[in-house]
Amino acid sequence: MEVELKLLLAPEHNEQVLQHPLLGEPARVQQLTARYFDTPDLHLMRHGAGLRVRRVDGAWIQTMKAGGSVQSGLHSRNEWEGQVDRSWPRLGKLRKLIGDDRQWLTVLDATNLKERLEPLFLVDVQRHVWDVEIDGNRIEVALDVGHIERQSHRAPVNEIELELKDGDPAGLYAFALQLLEDIPLRISNINKAQRGYMLVRESGHAPFRAQALDLDADASLSDALPAVLGNCLEHIQRNEVAVIEGDDQETLHQMRVGVRRLRSAIKLFKDIAPCPPALLEDVSWLGTELGAARDWDVLLSSTLTRIDATPGGQHSMLELLSLAQQTAQAKRREAAQALLSQRYTRLMLTLGSWMLQAAPLLNGSAAQFSRHTLQHLHKSLLKRAARMNDSDAASAHRTRIAAKRGRYALEFFHSLYRAKGAHEYLKTLAAAQDELGQHNDLVVADRLLQELAQDQPQAAGVIQFARGYLIAQQATQPADLAAIRNRLHALRLPHVKR
Template sequence: MEIELKLELDPADSHKLRRHPLIAKLAAGRAQRETQTSIYFDTPDYFLLTHNAGVRVRQTGHRWVQTLKAGGGVTGGLHVRNEWETPVSGPALELRKLAALAEPGSLLHQPATMQRLAALQPVFTVTVQRTTWNLRDGENLIELVLDEGSIRREGTTLPVNEIELELKAGEPGSLYLLALRLLNHVPLRLSNASKAQRGYALCGQVKSGPYRASPLSYGPAPNIETGLREIVLNCLAHIQANEAGVLEGNDAECLHQMRVGVRRLRSALQLFQALAPCPDELRDEIRWLGGKLGAARDWDVLVSTTLGRIGDAGAEYLPAISEVAAAVAREKRAEAGAALRSPRYSCAMMRMFAWATDAQWREGMLPAEAGMLDTPLEAFAQAAIGHSRKQVLKRGKNIRKASAPKLHELRIAAKRNRYAVEFFSSLYRPRRLRRYLDALVALQDELGRRNDLATGCSLLGQLEIWKPEIAAAAGFVRGCLEAEASGRRRKLRNAWKRFCAAGLPRLSSD
């Protein structure tokens, strides 16, 4: 099993890494330098990619090695995969040796698979200058690799400038801690994309998003600590999956999903705060990230959705408003992208992954407090969801007369209740859960529409100040949005009644 953390850095910063005082302190011996050329293979219909596997032949000096990778996954730049290697005589694959690498009964031992693999052909080539240091950090032995080079396919080239921290002995969390110490001198970014994935992107086989959150499951008899770790890592994976799409700057849905990931993470930390508190300064960094994404998302919604609700009465004003609002939206998306490229974002994500991977919440806990983390997750889930539902019912008690700020509080409570239910959905009987979630989502959607209208009014108010030449048009459109919000009271009451009638579902073991 290969466990490695991948990080990207700007080519101009490679010299800073080589001179990093921490490497000089921890290195066991001199750095090793070599040129590597790796040829990646797949079938014309990308059979290996479809089955989460990869095959390459790598040349290092006069040696050729054939490698099979399969299974595993990537979270927070931490790549965990099964890997098998065998020497070969040259750049061509040797299928018999390849089959011998895999375990009996695996996909590679099936006759139909071997027939498919007969069609393997080169799909892209990676050439790098590799510098390797072996580092000893306490009980942890880590191989640090700097790769500088390119990925090539049919005349198209992608640059490669990345670090790999491979765990040879010790704890996986030590990789993040080492990366954080390197970050003090060198700007680094977590990378979920392997060289193979980037090569497949050149082949047009990898998309940049948007990605929704993956379903959560906990295995048999999970305890609270298992739930906390899995939920936090799931939220972080949701955030990172949409990072590339946000950096590209043109996909509003990637931005939306990344913001949802941040909100899910903040809700998760709040959910477990009493038992496993996350440091305030780290929660502040997640809040900062949410603010950067939220500002861009608000303008995107105004342009793509809210202004489209204006009827014929305001049609003559929309072109001028839309043009200015779209320009602001582009500016805010650029600011969000700049935040994701910043060392502050990299540091926050590395610290968050280290906190979850190393169970840092146990630091300073008394034995009785640590023992609470061994409580069955189902008991905690039932109490947590019940409490969050009560918060929704409390804030919606006088919904007919609720002011805009009160409805905002209700929306936040409904969102937290939904996230809690979704976090623990695998513990529920699906049919009962569906009825409750449908009612909760309908309520949240209606509250969300009202919030979009209120936010739109606020943004238009800003435009009136920033752009006096369109102040009259912005004021008229704002009035239209306020009128629509007033007209949605009945729909909100109906959604509220439906939610109240949907009883809290029972857990699977009840």
């Protein structure tokens, strides 16, 4: 299993790497040219595998990487590598390397795979390599500078790879944090093969949604903590580039949801694995940065569209929408800058390190822990629901947050519970959360419109009209708190699988 951490940096900082005191002189400098192979229908990619043949010091090296995971930038993948006598794959040799791993042998046994393989893209980099021993860990450090090429399209490569040769994976984070003290870095959650496939498919960065988490029935807490937190970090980081480079509201929304899930997960484990206060503060900071941008997106795309009348005709409403859009775009740029900051990189590296170090210290069953936790959250939800009343907007908000925490907790551990009961519970909580969320959107909208009126006094008239319209709508179309309360009180926790 290959374990490595990938870090992006700007070309102007390459010299700082080459001169860094932690590294010294490179052990070797290589020009590496690799061709990646797949079928026209991308058979290998669809099964989570990448196959390349690379020229290294005059020899052809065939490599297949497959499966594995990425958690907070830490790439863990199966790797099979060996020398071949040509620039084209030798599937027979690859099968011998794979041995008796039936999953990946089956992938290679696809009909006419040998005949259908073709080179799809090329990766050409100059690699500087250092062999570092630090704190009991052996790490291969590589600076890759070059490009990925597909027909007439090129994508630049400028990254550091830290590959663990021997020792503790947390040591990769510790070493990266030392480099970060002197060099601006960003974590990379996609590898060169994935970037090459993006050129092949001519695809951008689609929104990445939370993936189902599959814990074994006998999973321990030491298994569950990195699985749950890693799932949240993947949700956050797989939307990162799209938020920085694009303008799709859904990618920002998904990244913010990922942060909310992470905060909920940290709270779930707080009694057995308390998160350091500095980390909690940085997670809160990230949520605030993304939340500010997301609130304006919701105002622009959802809340203001409820207004079907306006003083002064349609022109006035268009002015308000234009002002809201300008602010939303400015907030999104601020969110992107936060993701490009060293504070964000440090947060992700430190979270990954803490997660790996905290997990082995835990004892006990994940199923038992989840059952106790869900019971506690369920009781808290019912208390919040019982206190809801129309005269206290905060009471509905507290119930919505409690529903969200219960829903996230069951989503983390759902594989340990009977499917039907878990589905019904999640469905009910999601519905309550949505109904109460619409009410909260109007509360947030009023706050944002007041801010806009202060910044844009020339538009005070239409802004005040919009505020009045939404306040009236909130009064005439309130959430049915009694019905929500009754549905929640009738809800029963699902049963653990036997």
